[in-house]
Amino acid sequence: MRIFGFNIYRYAAPQEFHPLAGRIARWCAVAAAALLMAGLYLAFFVAPTDFQQGEAYRIIFVHVPAAWMSMLIYLVMAGWAAVGLALNARLSFMMARALAPTGAMFTFLALVTGAFWGKPMWGAWWVWDARLTSELILLFLYIGFIALHAAIEDARRADRAAAVFALVGAVNVPVIYFSVKWWNTLHQGASISLTKAPAMAAVMLWGMLLMVLAFWAYSIAVALWRLRCLITEREREMDWMNVAKEEA
């Protein structure tokens, strides 16, 4: 396949992608730092205080993008796992593996910031709300993926087994979400609705958008950097790696 005159399949080979990943990662890291500073400035100094929630609401500038990324990264990870299984491409498996820790980190961040928000708003660190519970289960799925990959010594088998697990998890996430939702309404009635988004001031929306973009750039940078480490680790015996080492 050619896009803008480039043969993108060329970059399915680890030795071709390794230097490109480094360049993209560097640019994304710079972008992430710049966007993060702008976003945090808007969030903490420009955005007005909420008349209902006071200053505590400002945690949403971290919480919402983190929750968003946690789900998106799982989908991307499962997507790469599927591509890897279908095309038997080792770089795809490495990509899935490289994304998992970042996804787990964002899931954890979303849960922790959610607890910080919940305490002043609802008076409790944790409620068994459908969203919270499914986010917690998402964290378990990430941990399962990482643990399974770490436990299998043969890299090829580890890649494939973890990929199957990622896909099984991706199929299960909607089932889990709806089951938890029905369970929740069955037991206690919706006490707290997170779905009704209050009308936000434009500056808050901008701050949120900048933070989302910052998290995107950060995720790409970190995942590609981890991918470079994985490539180096897996292909250390290959000729191209030794040539690159001598050149460096």
Next chain:
Amino acid sequence: MPDILRWLLWRDVQLVLRQHADVLSMLFFFVITTSLFPLAVGADPKMLHTIGPGVVWVAALLSTMLSLGRLFHADYQDGSLEQLLLSPVPLTMAVAVKIFAYWLTTGLPLVFLAPVLGMMFGMADQELWVMTWSLLLGTPVLNLIGAVGAALTLGVRGGSVLLAVLILPLYVPVLIFGAGSVVAVAGGQSAQGGISLLAALLVLTVVFAPVAVAACLRIALE
């Protein structure tokens, strides 16, 4: 059903019946964990009645999971799993038969034992019925999902703990609908919703889980 599959079913059932200590200890685990709860939370009949369905279901889930490592392990070690892979019957079918045999010998006894434990928690007749039905539909789902985990962790060091980490989150819907249907009946509502959803999960997993298990076994044995 081809002869080889019938033979496989017979062989698996026979193997478990001849080494019945494994199944018996699983069943005792089920009984013991359930009877620990009244000791921990107190013997107030009203509270026991409230937590009963959840306790029985969680205990059923844990004891199913504990014995899952055995599903493919012996066959993996003595090489008969490899023979099964090479045999002319589709691996998906062979896996489905193996899981069915496994359910007959471990899941079904658990279903029969559950009402006795339910009585210890003061459940009424109707609740006992619903719980038995929900377990009858739910335990095969637990075994089918668990088989995926057992195939993934085949021959992996620390496999049994890893199996728990992988599988328990996927058990959440079964637990919710299973225990939920009993709770609904206890609260004077209809259990039909939960039971129907359990049946739907059973249909889904019967179709998809053997395919996933076969893929995992191929990965493990290549």
